[in-house]
Each structure stands twice: as structure tokens, then as C-alpha cells.
Amino acid sequence: MKNYILILVALLGITQITQAQEDNYLWLEEVDGEKALEFVKNQNKATVEKLSAEKDYQDIYDRSLAIYNSKEKIAYPNVYGNYVFNFWKDKNHVRGIWRRCLLESYTSGNPVWETLLDIDALSKKDDIKWVYKGARGLYPDFNRFMVELSKGGGDAVVIKEFDINKKEFIENGFSMDESKGGASYIDKNTLIVTSDFGEGTMTTSGYPRQVKIWKRGTLLKDAQLIFEGNSTDVGAGGSVFRDGDKAFNVIYRGLTTFSTQLLVWNNNKLIQLDIPDDAETRGIINNQLLVQLKSDWTVNAKTYKIGTLLSLNFTELLKGNKEIEVVLVPNEFSSISGVRKTKNKLLVNLLTNVTSNLFIYSFNNGKWSDQKMNTPDLGAIYIADTNDFTDQFFFGFENLITPSTLYTADASKNTFKVYKSLPEYFDASKYEINQYKATSKDGTMIPYFMVSAKGVKKDSSNPTLVYAYGGFEISLLPYYLSTDGIAWLDKGGVYVLANLRGGGEFGPKWHQDGIKEKRQNVYDDLFAVSEGLIAKKITSPKHLGVMGGSNGGLLVGVAFTQRPDLYNAIVCEVPLLDMKRYNKLLAGASWMGEFGNPDIAEEWEYIKKYSPYHNLKEGVDYPEVFFGSSTRDDRVHPGHARKMVAKMNAMGYKTYYYENTEGGHAGSSTNEQSAKSNALIFSYLLMKLK
CATH class of the missing domain: 2.40.128 (Lipocalin)
Structure with a gap:
């Protein structure tokens, strides 16, 4: 076995060397490389100069920023005990403030807020572009929190203990250096933590694989190790499940993208729960552990169907016994x-x-x-x-x-x-929503929502934008268009939200029909929706565009490389594009359960058929693509978009590229950055599709 592993490692090394020789743009994977940043600077300059000169740019920017900064926004609540906590950004708080008010004050409709932490002031003091990423409180009084702050918006965070009453970080309190990971209170003097604890403590996906119990007054390096996964796992995490006055220390071991072992640290020993690895746990209530099935599960000759929500007697489960009750069995729709x-x-x-x-x-x-x-x-x-x-x-x-x-x-x-x-940011009375279904290549019916002006002309000339995602069992649900409404609908556009396979709209099977070797189904679904809009004479390829981000960026990358005849505009944001190297870049290895492993010949055989970076050809009439990314994205590597742009430009294709220097995978850290991105994207779409 050892010799086999050594041979396999050697072969993988040869594969990487061969690929490096073939790829002329690997230098663009150096996130902060001088040459790479010069490339980004030049591309940004050309894109901003061109698109900011479009006639609608300033109007879209101003109206978008007004919406983002509006005092009429909803202050969404995070309730901890008797208080509501909220994070808020506006024109006076560019990076935002973390604040709270009494729950009674909030529910009255006229909350009286007190600012706890001013991120703008902290950024100025530390000379760091801090981005607030959340906080976890000390139960049950919630007078202390572990606050997570990112440098520029990436997923890696600095975690520091904060005193709510004093409104300051606690000197000599719990503090963790920048890393992907987390910390939750077990009690006032104890945390369950994950972090980069040093060499060999992270997975190949870039996430922690160790979980520790950390006592106040001790060094993090001396914290008690209670779990260690394998380097090839996706990662490990720790949290506290609460059921009334009972608390349970829980460890998640992420085996693959969609399989996780759940363990409980009980009386100084680990108990692995005997539930399916691909099931999703949803917490404990009334001693019932809630479990949602992602595949059929047979227990004592009884089969519980995929998608079912079950509950199991938790104290019995800790003993190895299964007492199961069915909560809900969804149907096929x-x-x-x-x-x-x-x-x-x-x-x-x-x-x-x-x-x-x-x-x-x-x-x-x-x-x-x-x-x-x-x-x-x-x-x-x-x-x-x-x-x-x-x-x-x-x-x-x-x-x-x-x-x-x-x-x-x-x-x-x-x-x-x-x-x-x-408030209504645009006049909704002018528009109507319809839900249609398109027939995909294999006969599957694919639903989509369409927003258009009432009595829209069916003359094939309407500028039409399709937004889609199709992956990771994430359901793409209708959402208020707000800034898209003023930037697109009010400019004469038709907006389409497509519910492709790979998502979760119809349960786990809908997702599973769009992963790995079945991935082409997702792309065929998008083409079916696009062709359906054309057949209805809503639009035509000259006036049809498609937009997606992250996995959706891969989707639209495939769209224009496989079907350039269907689209005249592509908005490809924070995308995956080089599917040969995606598992070697940042968190990419954690997604092999979705896409497959390109280092396995049989799996690369189907991945290579759609990998946009590898399917670019010279002499094809591609649309002029808009690519967006972020230098500080530590989830999907900006190298994907950078390399695609460089390769297309070298082939003589015109592209638009804008890389925000901060913002992480979200793309923007401030309202001004969000407004600029919105104005660039919709100016591009109006230029191409009207």
C-alpha cells in the first residue's frame, strides 16, 4: 500500500508539471504578484473607462447607492436573550456598525440603538480594512461575544473577545490570529475552537482539521485536542447544541462536499452518532435530534425516503439506539x-x-x-x-x-x-410575474420565473437577462429586485430567474441529477430556458444575456463556450473556470463531491467536456464577456477569472474585467463598492442587449 501511494503521488506530480508547462497563465494565480496585479490594474482601468462612460452608468450608480444607504432598509434582528443585535451600513458608516437594542424596544417599531463596535473607526485605528463577519455570544446572558473580523472581506478571520457592557475588546481575553475556523463558548472560561494550529493542521481544502477545547488563561497551542480528521477531509468544526438548559458539544467532520460525520464530546470521550453521513442535522428540541435525509435510509427493515425530515431520541442515540419519528415527507414537487x-x-x-x-x-x-x-x-x-x-x-x-x-x-x-x-424602489404596478416551464434535453421540465412589463411585446426584441445558479443543492428563490429593478426593469429589460437542476428546489434528487457525470444536465437546463424565451418571442440571441456567480460563474462560462449562438452578453462573477486546477486552488478541493476529481482520469473525462478554460477555441463568435472578481476572495481563486481573460485576450477576443481589491467572495465590502459593481454590470448589459 505504501509503495502504491508513493507511485500515485509521483504520477500526480508529473500531471501537475505537465499542466504547468501547458498553461501559460499560471502567473496570474499569484494573488498579490506584482505582474498579476499590474494585469488587474490595466484591465480594471480599461473596463471602468469604457463602462462608466455609458449613458446610464451614473444614474444606476446614484440610485443603487441611495438604496444601499437608505435609512428605510430593514434592520434585520439577531436575538440574544433580551436584546436584538444588528449590523448596519449606510453613508455615514461605510464599513458598518454593530449595535443592539432591547427586544421590547425593537418590537415596538421604534428601536433605540446603542453602538457596540464601529468598524470604520476600528479600521482607521488599526490601519486595516476590516470587514465584520459575525459574532457568537456567551449563553445565557450574552454579555460577551467572540467577534469575527476579516482583513478585506475574505473567509479567513481574526477572532477576538468583546465585552458588551464596556463596548471594547477584552484585554488578555480570548484572541485568535487570522485563519479559517471558528470559536464558540462552552462557558465563560471555555471555548470549542478550530483554527490553523500550525503545520499539518489544515486540510487540502484549506480548512481546519482539528477541534480543541481552550481554557481561559492558557495558550491556544496548549488547548486540549479532542478531535483530528484527515488531511484529505474537507474540514472539521465545533459548536454547541442547546436544548433548553442542556448543552452538547458537537464536532462536525466534513468527509466530502456532502457527507459529514457528527460526533458528540461527552464525559471526555467522543461518540460518533449512527446516522447517515450524507444527512443534514438541524438541531435538538425536546430531546429530539432533527435529521433531514439526502438518501434513503433503512432502519430495522423500514425505509425512510430521501428528503424526509426525521427526529431521533437524542439520549437513546448517544447509547447507540434509534427511536425514530417522522416529522415531514415532502412530495416530488x-x-x-x-x-x-x-x-x-x-x-x-x-x-x-x-x-x-x-x-x-x-x-x-x-x-x-x-x-x-x-x-x-x-x-x-x-x-x-x-x-x-x-x-x-x-x-x-x-x-x-x-x-x-x-x-x-x-x-x-x-x-x-x-x-x-x-419602500417600493420601483413602480411594481407596471410589471407582472409569470412562472413557466421549459423542456430540457432529457425531457425534464425546468421552471423559471419571468418579470416583464405588462403586455410585453412578443417581437423578439426585449433585452432579457437570465439569472441562474444550479448547484450545491441551493434553491434559487424569488427575491425583491430592488437595485436590479431600477437598473434593468425600469430600463426596459425582462428579468428571468431559472431553477435549474443542481439546486435544491425539488429536494436532494434535483441536486443529485446535476452533479459530477450528470453536470451537463444543468447546462442543458439553462439552454432550454433560453431557447424557451426565444420560442416565446420574448427575446432573441441578440438581446439575450445570462448572469451567474461562483458556481453560477462556471454555469455562464459553460454557456458561452458551449452555446455562443444563444447569447450576446455574459456576466461571469467570482467564477470557477479552470476545472483542471480548481481542486488545487484555495477551497477548491472541498467541492469535488459536486464536480468530481480532475486528477482521476475517468472523472476528468467528463469534467474536461465543459471546463470553460479548456474549451476556448479560436475563431468562434463569442459574446464580449464581463468577468468580475475580488483580489481578497479566498474561497474561489481570482486566478480563474484572470486566466480566462488573459487567454481570451490573447486569442483576440474582447472582454471586460473588473476585480475589486477587497470584498472577498461577496465581491464588495462597502455600499459604494456594491453600487459601482452594479453600475458597471448593468451598463454593460444595456450596452450589449438594448
């Missing part, structure tokens, strides 16, 4: 898109034909029962926040032309009322 708990109730957000319904579940006498909430129809519901101390919670509703509305609700009474709605 539905999937579970959210599960949260209040003090006594379970909330389940059920997606049916890509629209949301909210159910309240109760556990009495060993059985689950449900009540449907009479929530708004034909849109997306999201559970904004819950509180372990009460059955009160918050949820939101929106669709493509209906402004986001936040509701306060009581799960024990099955009641809710409007808390606050966004």
Missing part, C-alpha cells in the same frame, strides 16, 4: 428549505413549486403534529431569527416585484403581523 426552532416549537419552511409555505410543528406524547401558517402566497419566505427563550420569531416574505417585508410572529399562537416593509 416540494423540498424543505428551512428548519428552525423556538423555545417549544419547530418551524419548517416547505418549498412547493418554488414558492414557500411555513409550518409550525409540536412534539407531544412522542408524536409530531403540524399547523400551517396563513403566510403570503407566491413568493419566498425566510425565517429571519428565532429565540431560544420564547416562541416569538421573525420571518420575511418577498417576491421579484414585492418589497421585502419582515413579520413578527408567535409560534405558540400561530399569529403574525407586519413589522416593517421596504
Whole structure:
């Protein structure tokens, strides 16, 4: 076995050397390389000069920025005990403020906020472009938090302990250097932590593989190691599950993209829970561990179907026994898109034909029962926040032309009322939403939403933008277009939201039909939607564009390399494009469960057929593509977009490229950066498609 591994390593080394010899643009993978940054600077300059001169640019920028900075935005709640915490950005707080108010003050509709941490002031003091990434509080008083701050917006964070009452970081408190990882309180003097603990403690995906218990007053390097995964795992994490006054220290071992072992640190020993590795755990309530199945599971000769939400008696499970109750079995047209708990109730957000319904579940006498909430129809519901101390919670509703509305609700009474709605940023009365289905290559029906002017002319001339994602079991739900509305709909555009396979709209199988060797299904789904719009005479290839980011960036990269005849504009943001090297760049190895392993010949055989970087050809009439990226993206390497642009330019193709120097995978750190990105993208789309 050892000799076999050595031979395999040697062969992989040869593969990498051969590829390096073939790839003329590897130097663009040097994120902060002098030559690479000069390339970025020149590309940015040309793109901004051209697109900022377009007639709609300034109007889109100004109106977008006004929306991002609006005081009428909803201050979404994070409830901890008696307080609501919120992170807020506006024109006076460019990098934002972390603040809180009493829960009673918030629910009154006139919250009185106190600022806890000013990120602009901290950035100025430290001379670092800090980006707030979240905070985890000390239960049950929440007077201390472990605050996560990123340098420029990447996923790696510095974690420091913060005193809420003093509104300052605690001198000699818990503090962790920059790394991907996290920290959660077990009690006031104990954390469960993951981090880069030194050589050999990170996975090949770039995530921690060790979980430790860290006591106050000791050095991080001396923290107690309670779990260590393999270097080839995706990563490991630690957290605390709470069920009333009980707490359980939980370790996640990410084996692959979609398989995770769940372990419990109990009485100084690890217990691995005997549940499927590909199942998703959803917390504990009333001693019931909630588990959502991603494949059929047979226990004691009874088979529980894929997609089912189950609960297991947790104390019995720790002993190795399985006492299972069924919470919900979705049908072929539905999937579970959210599960949260209040003090006594379970909330389940059920997606049916890509629209949301909210159910309240109760556990009495060993059985689950449900009540449907009479929530708004034909849109997306999201559970904004819950509180372990009460059955009160918050949820939101929106669709493509209906402004986001936040509701306060009581799960024990099955009641809710409007808390606050966004203003109408564009006149929705001029537009209508229709849901259609397109027939994909293999006969599968692919749903999509279309927003257009009422009575839209079917003369094949409407500028039309398709937005899609199609991956990682992420459901693409209708969302209020706000800035897209003023930048696209009000400029005469038609907007389409496509629900491709690879997503989670119809449950785990919908996702599984679009991964690895079945990946081409996702791209065929997009082409089917595009051809459907053309067949309806809504648009034509001259007026049709497509936009996607991250995995969606790969999607649109495939779209223009496989079907350049279908599109005249492509917006490709923070994309994966070099699918031969994606697993060697930043977090790429963690996605091999989705795409496959390009270092395995059989898997590269299907990956290479769609890898955009490898399918570029000379002499093809490609559309002029807009690529967007971020220097500080430490999830999807900016080298993907950089190399694609360089290769296309060398072949004589015109491209547009804009790389924000901060922002991480989100692309922007400030409202001004977001407004600029929006103005560049929609100026490009209007230039190409009108």
C-alpha cells in the first residue's frame, strides 16, 4: 500500500508539471504578484473607462447607492436573550456598525440603538480594512461575544473577545490570529475552537482539521485536542447544541462536499452518532435530534425516503439506539428549505413549486403534529431569527416585484403581523410575474420565473437577462429586485430567474441529477430556458444575456463556450473556470463531491467536456464577456477569472474585467463598492442587449 501511494503521488506530480508547462497563465494565480496585479490594474482601468462612460452608468450608480444607504432598509434582528443585535451600513458608516437594542424596544417599531463596535473607526485605528463577519455570544446572558473580523472581506478571520457592557475588546481575553475556523463558548472560561494550529493542521481544502477545547488563561497551542480528521477531509468544526438548559458539544467532520460525520464530546470521550453521513442535522428540541435525509435510509427493515425530515431520541442515540419519528415527507414537487426552532416549537419552511409555505410543528406524547401558517402566497419566505427563550420569531416574505417585508410572529399562537416593509424602489404596478416551464434535453421540465412589463411585446426584441445558479443543492428563490429593478426593469429589460437542476428546489434528487457525470444536465437546463424565451418571442440571441456567480460563474462560462449562438452578453462573477486546477486552488478541493476529481482520469473525462478554460477555441463568435472578481476572495481563486481573460485576450477576443481589491467572495465590502459593481454590470448589459 505504501509503495502504491508513493507511485500515485509521483504520477500526480508529473500531471501537475505537465499542466504547468501547458498553461501559460499560471502567473496570474499569484494573488498579490506584482505582474498579476499590474494585469488587474490595466484591465480594471480599461473596463471602468469604457463602462462608466455609458449613458446610464451614473444614474444606476446614484440610485443603487441611495438604496444601499437608505435609512428605510430593514434592520434585520439577531436575538440574544433580551436584546436584538444588528449590523448596519449606510453613508455615514461605510464599513458598518454593530449595535443592539432591547427586544421590547425593537418590537415596538421604534428601536433605540446603542453602538457596540464601529468598524470604520476600528479600521482607521488599526490601519486595516476590516470587514465584520459575525459574532457568537456567551449563553445565557450574552454579555460577551467572540467577534469575527476579516482583513478585506475574505473567509479567513481574526477572532477576538468583546465585552458588551464596556463596548471594547477584552484585554488578555480570548484572541485568535487570522485563519479559517471558528470559536464558540462552552462557558465563560471555555471555548470549542478550530483554527490553523500550525503545520499539518489544515486540510487540502484549506480548512481546519482539528477541534480543541481552550481554557481561559492558557495558550491556544496548549488547548486540549479532542478531535483530528484527515488531511484529505474537507474540514472539521465545533459548536454547541442547546436544548433548553442542556448543552452538547458537537464536532462536525466534513468527509466530502456532502457527507459529514457528527460526533458528540461527552464525559471526555467522543461518540460518533449512527446516522447517515450524507444527512443534514438541524438541531435538538425536546430531546429530539432533527435529521433531514439526502438518501434513503433503512432502519430495522423500514425505509425512510430521501428528503424526509426525521427526529431521533437524542439520549437513546448517544447509547447507540434509534427511536425514530417522522416529522415531514415532502412530495416530488416540494423540498424543505428551512428548519428552525423556538423555545417549544419547530418551524419548517416547505418549498412547493418554488414558492414557500411555513409550518409550525409540536412534539407531544412522542408524536409530531403540524399547523400551517396563513403566510403570503407566491413568493419566498425566510425565517429571519428565532429565540431560544420564547416562541416569538421573525420571518420575511418577498417576491421579484414585492418589497421585502419582515413579520413578527408567535409560534405558540400561530399569529403574525407586519413589522416593517421596504419602500417600493420601483413602480411594481407596471410589471407582472409569470412562472413557466421549459423542456430540457432529457425531457425534464425546468421552471423559471419571468418579470416583464405588462403586455410585453412578443417581437423578439426585449433585452432579457437570465439569472441562474444550479448547484450545491441551493434553491434559487424569488427575491425583491430592488437595485436590479431600477437598473434593468425600469430600463426596459425582462428579468428571468431559472431553477435549474443542481439546486435544491425539488429536494436532494434535483441536486443529485446535476452533479459530477450528470453536470451537463444543468447546462442543458439553462439552454432550454433560453431557447424557451426565444420560442416565446420574448427575446432573441441578440438581446439575450445570462448572469451567474461562483458556481453560477462556471454555469455562464459553460454557456458561452458551449452555446455562443444563444447569447450576446455574459456576466461571469467570482467564477470557477479552470476545472483542471480548481481542486488545487484555495477551497477548491472541498467541492469535488459536486464536480468530481480532475486528477482521476475517468472523472476528468467528463469534467474536461465543459471546463470553460479548456474549451476556448479560436475563431468562434463569442459574446464580449464581463468577468468580475475580488483580489481578497479566498474561497474561489481570482486566478480563474484572470486566466480566462488573459487567454481570451490573447486569442483576440474582447472582454471586460473588473476585480475589486477587497470584498472577498461577496465581491464588495462597502455600499459604494456594491453600487459601482452594479453600475458597471448593468451598463454593460444595456450596452450589449438594448
